[in-house]
Amino acid sequence: MSKFFIKSNQIDNKKVKIIGEDVNHIKNVLRLKIDDDIKVCNSDNSKNYICAISNISSELVECVILKETDDTSEGNVELHIYQGLPKADKMELIIQKGTELGVSKFIPVNFRRCIVKLSGKDEDKKIERWNKISEVAAKQCGRDLIPTVSNIKTIKNICEEIPNYDIVLVAYENENNNYIKNELLRIKQLKENYKIAVIIGPEGGIEQEEVNLLEENGAKVVSLGKRILRTETVALQVSSIIMYELENGGNN
Numbered sequence: 001m002s003k004f005f006i007k008s009n010q011i012d013n014k015k016v017k018i019i020g021e022d023v024n025h026i027k028n029v030l031r032l033k034i035d036d037d038i039k040v041c042n043s044d045n046s047k048n049y050i051c052a053i054s055n056i057s058s059e060l061v062e063c064v065i066l067k068e069t070d071d072t073s074e075g076n077v078e079l080h081i082y083q084g085l086p087k088a089d090k091m092e093l094i095i096q097k098g099t100e101l102g103v104s105k106f107i108p109v110n111f112r113r114c115i116v117k118l119s120g121k122d123e124d125k126k127i128e129r130w131n132k133i134s135e136v137a138a139k140q141c142g143r144d145l146i147p148t149v150s151n152i153k154t155i156k157n158i159c160e161e162i163p164n165y166d167i168v169l170v171a172y173e174n175e176n177n178n179y180i181k182n183e184l185l186r187i188k189q190l191k192e193n194y195k196i197a198v199i200i201g202p203e204g205g206i207e208q209e210e211v212n213l214l215e216e217n218g219a220k221v222v223s224l225g226k227r228i229l230r231t232e233t234v235a236l237q238v239s240s241i242i243m244y245e246l247e248n249g250g251n252n
Contacts (some may be wrong), residue, residue, distance in 0.1 A: 002030055003039040003139055005146060007095065011065075016040055016051055018061040026061050033205075037202040038063065046074060074144045075247040078195045079239060080105040080165070082158055084202035085116040086231050094235045095130050099137035099147050102247065106130070106149045109158065112205030123152055139185040144222075155210050159217040168197040168219040170213055171234050177222040180238065183220050184245045196245055200234045 010017045018026065018040075033072055040049045040063065047192065048071060051063035059241075083094055085108050095106055108130075110117070118126055130149040138146045152198050162168045167187050169180060199214060201207070215221055224237060 001037060001039050002026075002032070002198075003041060003142055005041050005043045005135070005139065007170065008042055008044045010251060014064040014065040016065060016129075018063065019059070021166070023057075023059060023061050027056055027058075033055075034105070039067070040065075041144050043146055046072065048144060062064060064161075069230045071143050072144050074241070077102065077243060077247050078104045079242055080107060080134055080195075080197045081235055081239070082107045082109050082153070082199040082229065083235060084109050084111045084200060085114045086202050086204065086248070087095065087117065090232045091126075091130060094153055095133050095147075095149060096137045096231050097236050098145065098239055099134050100111060100141045104145065104147050106134070106147060107251070108149070108152045109199070110152055110154055111202055111208050114202045116202070117188065118152060118203075118251055119190070127151060148156050155213060159213060162197075162214075162218045165197045166195050168190060168199065170199045170206070170211060170214050170219045170221045171201075171224055171238055173205060173223075173228050174208075175221050178220070178222050180222040180241060181245070182240065183222055190191050190233050196242060197247075198235075198238050198242070200231060200238070203231055 004015060004018055004022050010073065032038065032051060034053055034056065036053050040051050048069045050066045050069060052066055053061060054064050055062040079102060081098060081103050083091065083106060085091070091108065098106065127149055133148055134147045167183060169183060199219065207215055211221060224234065229237065
């Protein structure tokens, strides 16, 4: 069943109004008709509804709420990825696949070794495109929220935000002793719901001075194994590991 996101102001007395690009998708791509059922998710509160289409026009699709459903695709892990700006279209891959894996927020970061530099209108256009990719991926995989992509941040910004998390992990290829599983096992013994951030460098990695600064501010530096991974591989591997270990009780 096709799924669409709405806001609270699009619901009025058990009637739903779908607007924007979704109208064309319903009408001309899926070719849905009056009385066809769709799933609608209120992205303001992650509530899901089964709705029946009652009217289709060129600018609006109206639906009637049949029932609210209890099913959810969101777990007990709120995962944020601080991703060093990569080259080419790698960020798009990270956002698309990360959304499927359960990431809640993507924060692009300008590290010293980042080759890509964005600012002004170029940054605005990229952020807009990345958020659109996140929305499309969220619909495709049945998420109950659309992960957001924030504006580009600096390492100083990250240090200020570290206290907002239960744990902040820095994936670093030169770490040889502390593996990610060690940190996840520690936090698993203390809590059932988690807010976690993972910091990933660009293609050139994170400089030692930057790693030291993050560690001084409370981040945990971890290894992902014996092999050096591409930056886009790190984002997907670490998301998979965290969800496997922690989401809804993990693999007890």
